[in-house]
Amino acid sequence: METILLIGAGRMGGAMLRGWINAMGGGFHFIALDPHAGPMLTDIEDEPVPGSRFTHVAEARDLPPDLRPKVVVLATKPQLINQAIADLRKYIVSETVLVSVAAGVSTQSINAAASTGAAIVRVMPNIGALVGNSVSAGFASPKTTQSQKTLVEKLFASVGQMTWLDKEEDMHLVTAVSGSGPAYYFAFCEAMIAAAEAEGLSAEVARALAIGTVTSAGQLLAREPDPSHLRETVTSPNGTTAAGLAALLSNGAFARLSHDAIRAAAKRSQELS
Known part of the structure; x- marks a missing residue:
């Protein structure tokens, strides 16, 4: 049985853990x-976990002394990564891959902290x-x-989509587009x-219509991932949608704002790394 060790089980870590347990089943100890x-x-602890085993420990010293994890997923805050790795160094063996989901922490920094020459993967x-339904890039x-x-x-892939990058520096743009991207859609919905x-419109009606519209648009994109075609489909010549x-899109303002948002988020990711 292969062991997957998750460091940090907050909202993101806990969501990933639930997906792993539900999708991967037997053969893994989480x-x-x-x-x-x-x-x-x-x-998770209150639910039965068919086909797999799950353990929660509060401190590294509570881990089994003979633990040899196949994967260690670092889902802590970026400033806690080095200490987390230091606490786990004796458990990291040649076949262990360190996976970091902490924004802005480079593979070089993780390698320096681990001092083991272990394989390292960054995922956003x-x-x-x-x-x-996560969108992840690694x-x-x-x-x-x-x-x-x-x-x-x-x-x-057990919690959504997974794609690979050829260049680590592209992680800054991934952070700006998909990592921060949901907030852009939420902000547009608020607007x-x-x-x-x-x-x-009343607050109740406005909220129901706006949220329902964003949700259904996302479902249509999932079915047919061509936003240009979908936009054209819903836009009749000289109709209400065309006017809106x-x-x-007047004077390219919307495109500029979108570009500015992604550029600003990517720049901040670079500053934090």
Whole structure:
């Protein structure tokens, strides 16, 4: 039985853990190391886990002394990564792959902290993991074997989509697009609600319509991932949608704002690394 060790089981870590347990089943032993048994962990502990085993420990010293994890997933805050690795160094063996989901922490920094020459993978999932629909992108260090990449991909595909990058520096753009991206859509939804209320709809109706619209648009994109075609499909010549789009896209303002948002988020990711 292969052991997957998760360090940090907050909202993101807990969501990934639930997806792994549900999707990967037997053959894996999942250990969550987190000093706090938050709501996500409590829910998992209260549920039967068919075909696999799950353990929660509060401190590294509570781990089995003979532990040799196949994967160690670092889901702590970036500033806690070095200490987390130091606490786990004796458990990291040649076949262990270290997987970091902490924004801005490079493979070089992780390698320096580990001092073991272990394989290292950086992955940026997003908040969609909470509903089993994350978009994740990863970069693997040269020492990572194909079998290790396959296992990591299996982990993150169990909570959504997983894709690989050729260049580590592209992680900054991944952070800006998919990591931060859900917040952009939430902000646009908020703006639609505020505009509808300002034009006379009740808060309840405005909220229901705006949220329902964003949700259904996402489902359509999942079915047919061609936003240009979908936009054209819903836009009749000289109709209401055409008028609204003309205002939204006037003078390229919307495209510039979108570009500015992604550029600003990527720059901040670089600053934090």
